[in-house]
Amino acid sequence: MPLVTTYRFSVVIEKDENGYFGVCPSLQGCYTQGDTYEEVLANLKDAIPLHVEDRLEAGEEIPQPEIVTLTSLDVAV
Numbered sequence: 226m227p228l229v230t231t232y233r234f235s236v237v238i239e240k241d242e243n244g245y246f247g248v249c250p251s252l253q254g255c256y257t258q259g260d261t262y263e264e265v266l267a268n269l270k271d272a273i274p275l276h277v278e279d280r281l282e283a284g285e286e287i288p289q290p291e292i293v294t295l296t297s298l299d300v301a302v
Contacts, residue, residue, distance in 0.1 A: 232277060235293045236269050238262060251288045252276050 238247045245265035248256040255276040259265030277287055 232287060232289065234273060235290065235295075236266075236273075237295075238265055238269075249273055249276070251290055252280070 234249050234251050236247055236249050238245055240246075240262070244258060244260045245262055246256065246258050247265040247269045249269065249272075252273065255272055257265060257268035257272050259268050280287060
């Protein structure tokens, strides 16, 4: 039986006029979209393991952030 490693990743999900967009900031290039929040969350749950497997096969390390902070900024332009 293969050894299974569990990773914890933060994800960001944003809603716009086209539906929902989800990204895993720790895994550059790992993002998806969906028509509903539930769909984009399910898509992320599919995309992240595939992304991690590809990185491991390429001999890359899997980043694990120690601290995650989420905030909003008001920016005047």
